Amino acid sequence: MKWLFAALTGVLMSVSVAAAESAPDELVKTVTDEVLTIVRNDKDIQSGNAKKAIALVEAKVLPHFNFTRMTQLAMGREWRNASPAQQQTLTSEFKTLLVRTYSKALTEYRNQTIEYKPLAAKAGDTEVKVKTLVKQPNSAKPIELDYSLEKQDAGWKVYDIEVAGVSLVTNYRDTFATEVRNNGIDGLIKALQTKNASAK
Amino acid sequence: MSGIDNLKGTVVRHSLNKRVGQYFLAMCAAGLLAGCATSGNPKDPIEGFNRAMYGVHEGIDTVLLKPVATGYDAVLPDPVQTGVTNFFANIADIPTAVNNLLQGKVAYAFNDLGRVAVNTTVGIVGLFDVATGMGLEKHDEDFGQTFGWWGVGEGPFVFLPILGPRTSRDAVGVWLDIYTDPLNYIDDVPVRNSLWALLAVNKRANLLPADKVIEEAALDKYSYIRDAYLQNRRNQVFDGNPPPRDE
Numbered sequence: 171m172k173w174l175f176a177a178l179t180g181v182l183m184s185v186s187v188a189a190a191e192s193a194p195d196e197l198v199k200t201v202t203d204e205v206l207t208i209v210r211n212d213k214d215i216q217s218g219n220a221k222k223a224i225a226l227v228e229a230k231v232l233p234h235f236n237f238t239r240m241t242q243l244a245m246g247r248e249w250r251n252a253s254p255a256q257q258q259t260l261t262s263e264f265k266t267l268l269v270r271t272y273s274k275a276l277t278e279y280r281n282q283t284i285e286y287k288p289l290a291a292k293a294g295d296t297e298v299k300v301k302t303l304v305k306q307p308n309s310a311k312p313i314e315l316d317y318s319l320e321k322q323d324a325g326w327k328v329y330d331i332e333v334a335g336v337s338l339v340t341n342y343r344d345t346f347a348t349e350v351r352n353n354g355i356d357g358l359i360k361a362l363q364t365k366n367a368s369a370k
Numbered sequence: 371m372s373g374i375d376n377l378k379g380t381v382v383r384h385s386l387n388k389r390v391g392q393y394f395l396a397m398c399a400a401g402l403l404a405g406c407a408t409s410g411n412p413k414d415p416i417e418g419f420n421r422a423m424y425g426v427h428e429g430i431d432t433v434l435l436k437p438v439a440t441g442y443d444a445v446l447p448d449p450v451q452t453g454v455t456n457f458f459a460n461i462a463d464i465p466t467a468v469n470n471l472l473q474g475k476v477a478y479a480f481n482d483l484g485r486v487a488v489n490t491t492v493g494i495v496g497l498f499d500v501a502t503g504m505g506l507e508k509h510d511e512d513f514g515q516t517f518g519w520w521g522v523g524e525g526p527f528v529f530l531p532i533l534g535p536r537t538s539r540d541a542v543g544v545w546l547d548i549y550t551d552p553l554n555y556i557d558d559v560p561v562r563n564s565l566w567a568l569l570a571v572n573k574r575a576n577l578l579p580a581d582k583v584i585e586e587a588a589l590d591k592y593s594y595i596r597d598a599y600l601q602n603r604r605n606q607v608f609d610g611n612p613p614p615r616d617e
Contacts, residue, residue, distance in 0.1 A: 173602075174583035271587040278579035280448075307452060311508045314610060335605020335612065336598045344597045345589050348411070361589055 173313050173333040174275045194319045194326045195289040197234070198300045202284055205230050209279045216279060223273035231272070236320065236327035237265040243329065244342040248350050256355055263362035264342075270366070281307055284315075296321040413527060414596060420529040424592045427531040431574075435532075436581075439574035453497040454572045459508070460489045460496025461552050468550070469511035473519045481506050510606065513550075514543030518607035527596055535599040 192200070208226060209215050215223045241261040242249045252260065283305045291298040297320050304313040318330040330339045349358040411417055443451070467482035485501040485508070493500045502508055517539050518524070525538025533544060548554065553569070556562040588594035604612045 174580055174587065267587070271583060274586040275579075275583045278582065307448075311510050314605075334602050335610065336601040340601060341594065341597045345593050348593060349589065365589055 173336065174271070174278075192325070193289070194291070194298050194317075194321075195286065195300045197319075197326055198302065198317055199286050201230065201234065202302070205276075206279070206284070209276055210281065215277055218277045220270075220273055220277065223276045224269060227269050227273050227276065232265075232269070234325070234327055235265075235268075236322070236329045237261050237268070239320070239327075239329040240264065240268075240339055243339040244346050245350075246343050246347060248347070248355060252355050256359065259359050260355075260362070263359065263366055266366045267362060268338075285312070298326075413600065415526045416528065420527065420596070421592055423529045423531055424595075427529065427534065430531060435570070435574050436578075439571050439578060442571050443575040443578055451572065451575065454568065455576060456489070456493070456499045457496045458569050458572065459499070460486060460493070463489075463509075464552055465547065465550055466509050466511045469513060469516045470509060472516045473511070478509055482509055512540075512543055513546040514540030514603075515607045517543055518603075524600075524603075527600060529592075529596070535596055537600070537603060540603065 205226065208230075209223075212222065215226065238257075238261050241257070241264045244264065245252065245260065249257065285303040285305060287301040287303065289298065289300060297318065300317045300319060302315045302317075304315050306312065313334050314332070315334075316332040317328050318332070319326040319328050330337055332338070346358055349361055353361070414420060446454075463482045463486045467479045467486070470476075470479040470482060485506045486496075488501040488504060488506065489496045489499055492498075499508075514537070522539050524540075527535070528538055528541050529535050530541065533541075536544060553562060553565050556565070584591060584594060
C-alpha cells in the first residue's frame with residue numbers, strides 16, 4: 171500500500187555510493203532521487219520483477235543502513251538475552267526480510283513524487299530525523315516518510331523509518347516480543363528463517 | 371406523496387442504523403464468549419476475540435471483497451479509479467470539516483469547505499482534485515479523532531470484520547461517522563447502496579498494493595496490522611505530532 175511503498179523509499183535513501191560526509195538530508199535526497207529515477211524508467215520493476223528490485227535495493231540501499239542497530243532496537247530488552255551468534259543470525263535474517271519487503275514495495279511505485287522538508291538539526295547532532303512527504307497521484311493525503319539517521323565514521327546510517335507515523339522498528343518490536351515470549355529467541359530466529367525461505 | 375417518501379427515507383435510515391447497531395451488539399456478544407481468552411498483551415486485552423474476528427474478516431475478504439476489487443482494478447483504467455477515489459474523497463471533506471470544527475480547528479474547517487466548493491464545481495462533482503493545487507490541502511478527520519483530540523483514551527484494541535482494526539474509541543466514532551456520512555442521506559435506496567458498494571470496492575482496490583507488501587513484511591499479519599494501525603492512529607489524532615511515548 172502507499173505507506174509501505176513509502177517505507178520502501180525510506181530504504182532507497184541509503185544508496186549514496188561514494189558519498190563521504192554529505193549532510194544527512196542531502197544523502198536522503200540524492201539516494202531517493204537516484205533510486206526512484208531508476209524505478210521510473212524500469213518497466214520490469216514496476217510490473218513486479220522482484221529479483222531486479224532486490225538487486226537494486228542491495229546495490230543502492232544496503233550500504234546506508236545500520237541493520238545491527240535496527241535489529242537491536244526491534245529486539246528491545248531481549249537483545250541482551252541473545253548470544254552473539256544469535257544476534258548475528260537475527261540481524262542477517264531481519265536484513266533479508268527488510269530487503270525483500272522494500273523490494274516488493276518498490277514494484278508498486280506509481281509515479282509518486284517526494285517533497286523534502288528542511289532539516290531541523292543542529293551542527294553537532296549525531297542523530298537526526300530527515301522528514302519527507304510522499305505525494306500521491308490522486309487526492310489522497312500525502313504520506314509522511316521520516317528517516318532516523320545516526321552519524322558514524324563511515325557516514326550517516328539509517329536506523330529507523332517512520333511511515334505515516336508508523337515506526338518500522340516499533341512495529342517489529344511488538345511482533346518480535348510476542349514471538350520471543352511464546353517460542354524464545356531461537357523460535358524467533360526460526361520464524362524469520364521460515365518466512366525468508368518461503369517466498370524465495 | 372412526498373410525506374410517504376420522507377417517511378420511507380427515515381425508516382430506511384433508521385434501519386441502516388439499526389443494522390449497524392445490531393452488528394455491534396453481535397460483535398460484543400461474540401466477544402463476551404470468545405474474548406475470555408485474554409492475552410498477556412496490555413494493548414490488546416481481548417486478543418483472542420480480535421484474532422477470531424480477524425479470521426472472519428480475512429474469510430469475507432478472500433471470498434468476496436478481494437476478488438471483486440481485483441477485477442475492478444484490472445478493468446478500470448488508473449485515471450478512472452483516481453476519479454472515483456477523488457469523488458468519494460470530496461464527499462468525505464464535509465464530515466472532515468465538521469470534525470475540524472468540533473476540534474476547534476476553524477481555519478482547517480473553512481479550508482475543507484473551500485475544497486468541497488472548488489472540487490464540486492471546477493473539479494466536476496469531485497472527480498478532479500483541483501483544490502490541492504490551489505493550496506487547499508487535504509485533511510482527514512473523523513469522530514474517533516475528534517474524541518481523541520478531546521482527550522478520550524483509546525480503549526482496548528478491537529478488530530471488526532469488514533470495518534477492520536479500530537481502537538474502542540474509534541469503533542464508537544465510526545458508528546457516528548456512518549450516521550453522519552452524506553451518502554447516508556440519499557433517499558433512493560438502490561443508488562445509495564450502489565454508492566456504498568462502489569466506495570468499498572474502490573477502497574479495497576486502493577489497498578491491493580499494501581496487501582502484497584504486508585504479506586512480505588509480516589511474520590504475523592494480525593499483529594503487524596494491529597501495531598501499524600495503533601501507531602498510525604495516534605499520529606492521525608495528533609495531526610503528525612503525537613506526544614512522545616514512554617517505551
